Amino acid sequence: MKAVLPSEDADKPVVLGEAPEPEPAGDEAVIAVEAYSVNRGETFQLDGGLDRRWAGWRPGKDVAGTVIRAAADGSGPAEGARVVAHPPAYGWAARVAVPTRSLAELPDSVDAVTAAALPLAGITALRLLRAAGPLAGRRVLITGASGGVGHYVTELAAASGAAVTAVSATAERGARLLQLGAAELVTSVGDASGPFDVVLESVGGDSLPAALAELAPGGLLVWFGQASRTPVTLDFFGFFKGPNQARIAHFDYTASDVTYGQDLAALVRLVAGGRLHPEIGTVRDWTETAEVITDLRNRKVRGNAVLTVG
Structure with a gap:
């Protein structure tokens, strides 16, 4: 074949x-x-x-x-x-x-x-949001947002009541994110107005430590990708001096008790119902x-x- x-x-x-x-x-x-x-x-x-x-x-x-x-x-x-x-x-x-x-x-x-x-982008988005916990009324920062995962996360998080700040390399690439419910679009983490309750980080390199600095006390950073393909260097002494009780979590989309078929069925229902685009x-x-x-x-x-x- x-x-x-x-x-x-x-x-x-x-x-x-x-x-x-x-x-x-x-x-x-x-x-x-x-x-x-x-x-x-x-x-x-x-x-x-x-x-x-x-x-x-x-x-x-x-x-x-x-x-x-x-x-x-x-x-x-x-x-x-x-x-x-x-x-x-x-x-x-x-x-x-x-x-x-x-x-x-x-x-x-x-x-x-x-x-x-x-499949991959949608399942990743669903499982990321479960890892982040309840989002209603919370401020969320997502880096690398103009990819497939970022569009799904933005729409689903905004529909859950989160105030989403999306980071995209250019305003043109990120324009659709505003239509999907993002409260703010910026072209670098440094332009984001923190602090954020949840950071979803997918770029790596300099992006992760910059995003980590934007966490609120008790906030959570979920690290789910390294699109820049640049290694991350973290100053943990600086982190320990930062937001009190902030957390970093590594994310693996394959680690779930929910089958891919169950998540795919959920995504299909959302699309068919006009709630996911x-x-x-x-x-x-x-x-x-x-x-x-x-x-x-x-x-x-x-x-x-x-x-x-x-």
């Missing part, structure tokens, strides 16, 4: 080629992929920034399509069901096998392109995946990038 394969060419990180057909386990359904989303973490894996984790790895964690082979154990949707799914890999392909606990059915009102933008910066044919990856690396895409499978 046709699939997007990793390439050793730095100028063209992936190529369209041939891959084996999926061989599903008993609890896996086979999906004919109609659309998939590209995440920045996958671009890091492709260029060696993160371990590929196993031999034969191919990218693809966010897909939407139709079940063409139901799970042998009887779990999950029947053949012909439209679904959104979060496989561990291999999703940039004509077909992929996905554990039924990692997919959710789609109503007619949610198309495949919209659904494909949900995926920000899709570009939609292209999957033959242009390499070009989309380059645009993501160069921060030319706001929100999510979705590829349609011809």
Whole structure:
């Protein structure tokens, strides 16, 4: 079958080629992929920034399509069901096998392109907000807010009653965040007017210590990414002199008792109900995946990038 394969060419990180057909386990359904989303973490894996984790790895964690082979154990949707799914890999392909606990059915009102933008960014946003705790009436700062996760977090946090300050590299890239409910948009942490009860930090480098300095007493900083790919240096003596009882928490979106399928179903309900609006910066044919990856690396895409499978 046709699939997007990793390439050793730095100028063209992936190529369209041939891959084996999926061989599903008993609890896996086979999906004919109609659309998939590209995440920045996958671009890091492709260029060696993160371990590929196993031999034969191919990218693809966010897909939407139709079940063409139901799970042998009887779990999950029947053949012909439209679904959104979060496989561990291999999703940039004509077909992929996905554990039924990692997919959710789609109503007619949610198309495949919209659904494909949900899994990694949407699940991360939901779990980040659970980690942050109740947000009604609280001041929240989110860095790197113009990516897929930032748009979801901003809309969901604002709907929960939080006053959200979003940090985006440029006002143009962050304009949509104001429409989604952000109370303030700034282009650097230094321009934010603290203190904040909660800081959601995803940039790393100089951004994290600057954001940490904006915490209110008893505040919480959740560290969930390092988009700058620059190591963080923290002065803990300065931190101990800072906000009383402030906390730093590391975040791993995979650590949850809730299945991916449950969170995907929640995201689908929010989208179908008009309460969540995926920000899709570009939609292209999957033959242009390499070009989309380059645009993501160069921060030319706001929100999510979705590829349609011809």
